[in-house]
Amino acid sequence: MNTTTTIEAGLVHQQFDDIGQQREAAKLGMWIFLATEVLFFGGLFLSYTVYRFVYGHAFVEASRKLDVVIGGTNTAVLLISSLLMAFAVRASKLDQRRMLTGLLLGTAFLGCVFMLLKGVEYHKDYVDHLVPRMGFKWEGADPGNAELFYWIYFAMTGLHAIHVTVGIGILLVLALLAWRNTFSNGNHNTIEIAGLYWHFVDIVWCFLFPLLYLVGHR
Amino acid sequence: MKTAIEIDIQTEGEMPREHYLNVKTGVKAWLLTMDHKRIGILYLWTILVFFLIASVAAAMMRIELLTPQGDFVTNETYNKLFTIHGVLMVWFFLIPSIPTVLGNFAIPMMIGARDVAFPKLNLLSWYIFVAGGALTLWAIIHGGVDTGWTFYTPYSTTYANSHVITMAAGVFVAGFSSIITGMNFMATIHKMRAAGLTWFRLPLFIWSMYATSVILVLATPVLAITLAVMCVERIWGVGIFDPKLGGDPILFQHMFWFYSHPAVYIMILPGMGVVSELITCFSRKQIFGYGFVAAASMAIAVLGFLVWGHHMFVSSQSVYAGMVFSILSFLVAIPSAIKVFNWTATLHKGSIHFATPMLYALGFIGLFTIGGMTGLFLATLAVDVHVHDSYFVIAHFHYIMVGGMVMAFMGGLHYWWPKITGRLYPEMAGKLAALTTFLGFNLTFFPQFILGYLGMPRRYHAYPPEFQMFNVLSTAGASILGIGYLLPLIYFLWSLKFGRVAGPNPWRATGLEWQTPSPPPKHNFEDKTPIVTEKPYSYSAKEDADLNLASI
Numbered sequence: 001m002n003t004t005t006t007i008e009a010g011l012v013h014q015q016f017d018d019i020g021q022q023r024e025a026a027k028l029g030m031w032i033f034l035a036t037e038v039l040f041f042g043g044l045f046l047s048y049t050v051y052r053f054v055y056g057h058a059f060v061e062a063s064r065k066l067d068v069v070i071g072g073t074n075t076a077v078l079l080i081s082s083l084l085m086a087f088a089v090r091a092s093k094l095d096q097r098r099m100l101t102g103l104l105l106g107t108a109f110l111g112c113v114f115m116l117l118k119g120v121e122y123h124k125d126y127v128d129h130l131v132p133r134m135g136f137k138w139e140g141a142d143p144g145n146a147e148l149f150y151w152i153y154f155a156m157t158g159l160h161a162i163h164v165t166v167g168i169g170i171l172l173v174l175a176l177l178a179w180r181n182t183f184s185n186g187n188h189n190t191i192e193i194a195g196l197y198w199h200f201v202d203i204v205w206c207f208l209f210p211l212l213y214l215v216g217h218r
Numbered sequence: 219m220k221t222a223i224e225i226d227i228q229t230e231g232e233m234p235r236e237h238y239l240n241v242k243t244g245v246k247a248w249l250l251t252m253d254h255k256r257i258g259i260l261y262l263w264t265i266l267v268f269f270l271i272a273s274v275a276a277a278m279m280r281i282e283l284l285t286p287q288g289d290f291v292t293n294e295t296y297n298k299l300f301t302i303h304g305v306l307m308v309w310f311f312l313i314p315s316i317p318t319v320l321g322n323f324a325i326p327m328m329i330g331a332r333d334v335a336f337p338k339l340n341l342l343s344w345y346i347f348v349a350g351g352a353l354t355l356w357a358i359i360h361g362g363v364d365t366g367w368t369f370y371t372p373y374s375t376t377y378a379n380s381h382v383i384t385m386a387a388g389v390f391v392a393g394f395s396s397i398i399t400g401m402n403f404m405a406t407i408h409k410m411r412a413a414g415l416t417w418f419r420l421p422l423f424i425w426s427m428y429a430t431s432v433i434l435v436l437a438t439p440v441l442a443i444t445l446a447v448m449c450v451e452r453i454w455g456v457g458i459f460d461p462k463l464g465g466d467p468i469l470f471q472h473m474f475w476f477y478s479h480p481a482v483y484i485m486i487l488p489g490m491g492v493v494s495e496l497i498t499c500f501s502r503k504q505i506f507g508y509g510f511v512a513a514a515s516m517a518i519a520v521l522g523f524l525v526w527g528h529h530m531f532v533s534s535q536s537v538y539a540g541m542v543f544s545i546l547s548f549l550v551a552i553p554s555a556i557k558v559f560n561w562t563a564t565l566h567k568g569s570i571h572f573a574t575p576m577l578y579a580l581g582f583i584g585l586f587t588i589g590g591m592t593g594l595f596l597a598t599l600a601v602d603v604h605v606h607d608s609y610f611v612i613a614h615f616h617y618i619m620v621g622g623m624v625m626a627f628m629g630g631l632h633y634w635w636p637k638i639t640g641r642l643y644p645e646m647a648g649k650l651a652a653l654t655t656f657l658g659f660n661l662t663f664f665p666q667f668i669l670g671y672l673g674m675p676r677r678y679h680a681y682p683p684e685f686q687m688f689n690v691l692s693t694a695g696a697s698i699l700g701i702g703y704l705l706p707l708i709y710f711l712w713s714l715k716f717g718r719v720a721g722p723n724p725w726r727a728t729g730l731e732w733q734t735p736s737p738p739p740k741h742n743f744e745d746k747t748p749i750v751t752e753k754p755y756s757y758s759a760k761e762d763a764d765l766n767l768a769s770i
Binding site (some may be wrong): 015021026033041046047 | 330334436437
């Protein structure tokens with residue numbers, strides 16, 4: 001599998017000996033970057049954990065006001081997008097140009113659906129006076145702690161939304177390049193690395209969804 | 219057998235050889251370079267600028283502290299001065315110093331690679347660093363920040379009346395440059411080693427840079443999110459550190475020190491790596507206990523993540539947490555002591571050459587030991603209550619950061635200077651600078667241990683008259699230290715033109731970087747990358763007994 005053909009040799013950057021070394025280095029670099037991202041989100045996960053522990057009841061009450069239907073739909077949308085991404089990686093390895101372009105566009109499309117639903121939900125939160133400092137109103141007990149929950153909710157989902165937006169941008173560029181046949185003849189590493197990033201974005205949401213939406217539900 | 223000098227004299231008259239410095243010249247070629255060696259030099263100039271600005275801030279503080287009255291600057295200006303000094307020295311000089319300059323320059327050559335794994339990202343990291351530095355300088359020029367380098371909440375989020383957001387943004391941006399550098403080094407060390415260069419044949423500098431990279435990659439993002447959240451809270455007046463909502467300002471300290479304590483080890487591990495190279499080369503001996511020294515680097519990196527609470531012994535943290543953090547902090551002394559003992563054991567019966575880099579390395583061992591031992595005082599709960607936030611703490615971490623890291627950086631810079639420029643610095647001037655630095659440093663910071671123990675708190679521009687004598691000693695020492703830093707600046711620049719041609723291996727060192735000409739060709743090695751068949755530091759004292767390195 002790893003024997004370097006003459007076509008592949010053209011893809012090797014000057015600092016590497018062969019395509020195998022280049023692929024492994026790039027993949028490792030992406031994994032290290034994802035470790036960085038885990039710690040980046042980690043600061044917010046830590047804050048959530050601390051205050052969930054201290055203000056458990058207020059967090060449960062606040063969580064109930066979030067829209068589980070939209071959140072759940074978005075979870076499904078992202079999981080399906082990750083599936084398409086996995087297919088896209090396979091398509092790139094099999095040199096299926098049309099299939100690859102289509103799958104990348106499909107993944108990006110689902111990313112856009114996610115963002116759209118998220119926007120609808122943010123608007124709903126605003127109308128319900130759940131945005132801290134922007135007309136926040138809380139009828140129940142401990143309004144301060146509830147506001148803290150919503151602050152963390154917006155910080156975490158907002159940071160995640162930035163990552164989804166970046167991901168959509170990457171996918172669209174890759175779709176264009178795929179259409180121009182850039183990833184043929186073994187040059188599929190970029191797709192695989194972008195896939196790692198997209199799966200990471202998906203996994204972060206898989207943690208956010210239960211922590212933010214489900215802690216208030218039985 | 220010809221000596222290196224003869225070979226150089228022979229080749230000097232011929233056509234100038236093509237190397238990384240003359241292969242393409244001009245500003246554009248430098249600003250768009252993806253050569254790790256050139257990027258190292260870009261970083262060297264950049265951190266020099268920040269070092270000079272931060273030194274001026276330090277000099278102004280020392281002038282203020284000459285007299286007990288606050289007469290040179292106002293207390294507000296003084297607060298801004300120590301913030302400038304701390305922010306610039308920590309994030310824009312010490313953290314990038316050895317990794318981005320010497321690491322960038324030497325790592326690929328030391329592992330027999332043509333470049334780092336991601337040269338474009340490497341250049342990008344420099345631009346990000348410059349952008350972060352520019353933001354920080356903007357904040358300084360427009361009035362400065364008075365929070366101290368730690369940006370503690372709620373002062374930074376609510377009360378400070380200065381450019382906190384801009385400066386924090388500068389540090390935030392520069393953090394991504396650290397992350398990229400760490401990522402690049404890790405991928406490079408994992409995947410780009412020359413044939414035969416197994417993990418346990420790696421020079422110890424590579425091990426320590428690997429440990430540093432792990433910290434850079436895992437700790438820096440936590441600082442980034444902490445500063446981002448702090449800025450959001452300052453802008454919108456709401457956030458997780460906000461007591462009005464039941465938030466906790468102490469959480470900021472936890473998150474900040476979760477980064478900043480490991481960051482302290484970013485500011486010492488690379489120095490330890492450099493010293494391992496210097497001690498072996500200039501005592502012509504195999505390192506004593508290679509495996510232990512390498513493992514100690516990794517142990518320090520791992521333990522570094524578990525001790526942040528020792529910055530918070532008096533912050534209302536629970537006594538039990540304090541005890542755990544105290545014990546864990548003591549544990550760091552074990553790998554640190556392993557290193558010091560192994561270096562001294564390496565010196566034992568070595569054929570020691572007191573060349574300039576070696577003087578810096580020996581200075582490092584002494585000063586690091588004092589800094590490390592006083593760290594144990596501070597890790598002791600009861601003692602820390604007494605000396606917390608006093609000059610004792612200042613003296614302790616300057617012994618590590620300046621006495622340790624800056625000495626190692628200077629030692630490493632002298633050691634690799636012939637490789638970087640192809641020319642030797644003047645040896646006598648080098649020795650003089652090393653000694654001046656050592657004396658000036660001790661005179662500056664040793665009195666501060668006493669001051670702190672007597673109870674002088676940090677961060678005040680005025681103090682009771684009985685502390686004046688030690689403060690005068692300290693300021694006098696700082697002036698000598700300043701000369702110690704200015705001297706190399708002068709003779710390094712001088713040597714660019716007038717220094718003696720170094721030849722490929724002026725120190726008869728064993729590393730792969732010395733097997734290629736100085737300055738190295740664009741892709742580091744002339745034709746093929748080398749093949750490694752033996753352990754590092756295969757020095758033989760007997761063979762080199764008659765070799766007079768200092769005369770070269």
